[in-house]
Structure formats: C-alpha cells, structure tokens
Amino acid sequence: MRPVHVRFIVTTLLLFLIDMSTPVQAQARFVAIGTGGITGVYYATGGAICRMVNRTRVDHGMRCREESSAGSVVNLDSLRRGVVNFAMVQSDLHFQAFTGQGSYAKAGPQEDLRSVFSIYPELITIIASKASPANSLDGLKNQRISLGMLGTGTRATVDTVLNKQAWTFNDMQPVAERSPDEQSHALCDDKIDAYVLVAGHPSSNVMRAVKECQARLLGLPHAVIDQMVADHPYLVASDIPAGIYPEMSKAVPSVGLMATLMTSSSVNESTVYAVTRAVFENLEEFKKLHPTFSRLEPKNMIKDGLTAPLHPGALRYFKEKGWL
DSSP: OOHHHHHHHHHHHHHHHHHHHSOGGGGOEEEEEEOOOTTSHHHHHHHHHHHHHHHTHHHHOEEEEEEOOSOHHHHHHHHHTTSOSEEEEEHHHHHHHHHTOGGGTTTOOOTTEEEEEEEEEEEEEEEEOTTOOOSBGGGGTTSBEEOOOTTSHHHHHHHHHHTTSSSOGGGSBOOOOOOHHHHHHHHHTTSOSEEEEEEOSSOHHHHHHHHHHOOEEEBOOHHHHHHHHHHOTTOEEEEEOTTSSTTOOSOEEEEEEEEEEEEETTSOHHHHHHHHHHHHTTHHHHTTSOGGGTTOOHHHHTTTTOOSOBOHHHHHHHHHTTOO
16 A cells, blocks of 8 residues: 555544544534624523523533624524524514514514423513603504614504503603614603603613603503503513612503523524423522512523423423423
C-alpha cells in the first residue's frame, strides 16, 4: 500500500475516533425562540426558557437562544417559515392562526401549529396621564389615545375591545402610531393622553410611565369584560393586582389573553420534549426569573389558552408526569 494511502486511512480513523469521543454538548443543536421587544415580558420569557434549556444541555445536546421581534404576528410568520423553532404567541392570535379566522382568514388555517404550554396572562392595560380626567375606558372618548402599531397582536386585541364600546376610532383624536417603548415616552411628554398595552404584570413599560410621570391604570367596564369572555373562549377575566405599581392601592379589572409557547409539527419530538422537560423540571427556579411567573401552576400551563393540539413532545412529558 502506498504511504499516502496509509496516511489518509490513519487520518480518517483518528478523526472518526475524535468525533466519537466528543461530548454531546460540543455537538449541540441550536433552537431559537421568537419573543418580543427587548424591554417586554416575551423577551424575558424566551430568555428564561433558554436559560433552563442551556443549563441542562448535557442531557439533550441543545443550545437555545431568544430572538427579539415585533411580537406574536411576526413570530407566527417566522414559525411558519422555519426561521424559529418556537414562538411566543398571544392566545387570540394563536386561535386565529390555527383556525384561519380573523386576520388569518385570507391566509387560511396554519394547520401545522402546535402548542407546547401556556405561561402567564397578558392583560389589556390602559395607561392614562396624570392630567387626564378619565377614570375608565369610557372616559377616554375624544382624547388622544395610542392603540399600538397596526399589524401587531396588541392592536388586534385592542380592536376587539373597542368593538364592544359605544364609541369608535372616529371618537378619538388622531395620533401617530407608536411602538410600546415610544408610547410611554409620548405619554410623559404630553403627546398623548393614554395608551393601551397587552402585557404581563409587572411590566417595565408601565413601571416607567408610573414612575416618570405619575401615570395611572384604568379599568375596563365589567360589562365589556363579561361580553368579551362570553364571545371569545381564549380570553380570561383577571385583575391587575393592587400594589404591583407605586400608588396603586386597588386592583384594576381587566380581561386577558394567555402568553403561549408554540411550535410546529415539523419540529421533532425529542426537541420539544427536551424544552418542555427543562422548564417543568426546574419550574420553581423558573418562577423566580421574572415576577410575572410567580403564580405559575402546571395544571393551568398545560391547558389554558391552548387551541392548537399539543405537540407530541410536550404531550409525552405531560403524560409521564400523570398530568394528562
């Protein structure tokens, strides 16, 4: 045998043996989670999930990263196109995308959408300036209200609320569209009288407005809340707890969605199982990573707000735990 052939065979054998001896974490697969703006709870949630996944990567060989985005609408599109493996999505848009309703009627059902678990309620939150005379949503008629950016999950939800009101967009003073981060600054600069968010609480956005310009939170009328929950099964009635923000002595009635972690049927079972297990096996630690997580309970996380079927990887873990 020629020397060059011997060297080739030996080199190939050595590379094979090195590869076989390499720890699984060095051969890690990467998974990405579509989240939201970097100051929002979606981004913090994606980071918390990835922290749990990355700390257990010796068990599954995966590395996880959170990807900032414009929120649910973009995340659903990224999931459909395979840009991300998982996505944080509001339960109303999750419902609409899976069933092909609402803003997804033209595109048709996203039938490969799969649920992993739900996390926390996202409540419709109305933040008014200190100078505004309004004490509830009803009192904001004819004022400057920022409703969020067109095409976002927040705007879609706000539109649903306004459809239950006796007044419409025509009863508001026109204002420029603004992102959530821009809204709080605009309120404190007296460019708007109020703005609307869909957010988990406590929210850094709301805290900024309350601390910097003594903004106030306004409640939704109970009649609006009751009608919305009756008409939309993916919604839940809930209060923003008293004391969660400075000078907030009473709970604020609202209605909310669930923040849900979604994936696609094309993502393999072992990947979804590993992510699900990493979170639930370390749930007590996970709950300490953000104040919004403090009241999480597995019995709610496996069902609330989940329209699309559970992914087989999540279902497998929940059955192992005896929860389903």
